[in-house]
Amino acid sequence: MKVLLVNGSPNEKGCTYTALGEVATALEKNEIEYEIFHIGKGPIQGCVACGACRTQGSCAFGDEVYTTIMEKIAEADGIIVGSPVYFSGPNGALCALLDRVFYTARGGNLSHKPAACVVSCRRGGASATFDRLNKYFTISQMPVVSSQYWNAVHGRNPEEVRRDLEGLQIMRTLGNNMAWLLKCIKAGDPPPAPEDRRYMTSFADGKQG
Numbered sequence: 001m002k003v004l005l006v007n008g009s010p011n012e013k014g015c016t017y018t019a020l021g022e023v024a025t026a027l028e029k030n031e032i033e034y035e036i037f038h039i040g041k042g043p044i045q046g047c048v049a050c051g052a053c054r055t056q057g058s059c060a061f062g063d064e065v066y067t068t069i070m071e072k073i074a075e076a077d078g079i080i081v082g083s084p085v086y087f088s089g090p091n092g093a094l095c096a097l098l099d100r101v102f103y104t105a106r107g108g109n110l111s112h113k114p115a116a117c118v119v120s121c122r123r124g125g126a127s128a129t130f131d132r133l134n135k136y137f138t139i140s141q142m143p144v145v146s147s148q149y150w151n152a153v154h155g156r157n158p159e160e161v162r163r164d165l166e167g168l169q170i171m172r173t174l175g176n177n178m179a180w181l182l183k184c185i186k187a188g189d190p191p192p193a194p195e196d197r198r199y200m201t202s203f204a205d206g207k208q209g
Contacts, residue, residue, distance in 0.1 A: 016083060070101065080174070123154065
């Protein structure tokens, strides 16, 4: 079993990485394989609503960061996305990537995979960022793994984050809970995921379908 940890900060070894590293420590103790994927510092193309992914199954842009994360998602049994807090929201580059990833993969490689997010802030904005990221999972039929509090660490740099003992404990609990759920799924031999016809309501023409 493997968990993909997405570092959505431009700083490869910063506060978000420190939080994800604490999650990884717990995963490792539970004998769960993991990989930390850094989205990098470069510009990331956002979705332009061209609709190409509906016909070709992948984003029309096909840039390296997108194709790489799609490959890693396909291999992972669980996903944890980490982001710093920017103006009470996630990193914009991360959201640009996730918009394309989740729109492409909904109903595919993401459905029913356990997921969670972690956020890093100096002081405020963590709960709004946490809420924003969780919406990617709940719209994609992904079970959201919880901890004993909101998944956030506080500090201006990694050294201060390491002094946030409650935040680090929350990260370890999240890692333990992700490991527990993955082991339950594996041991339980779950049945095929339930299916239902998807309806999309639009009142522009008075039709539904």
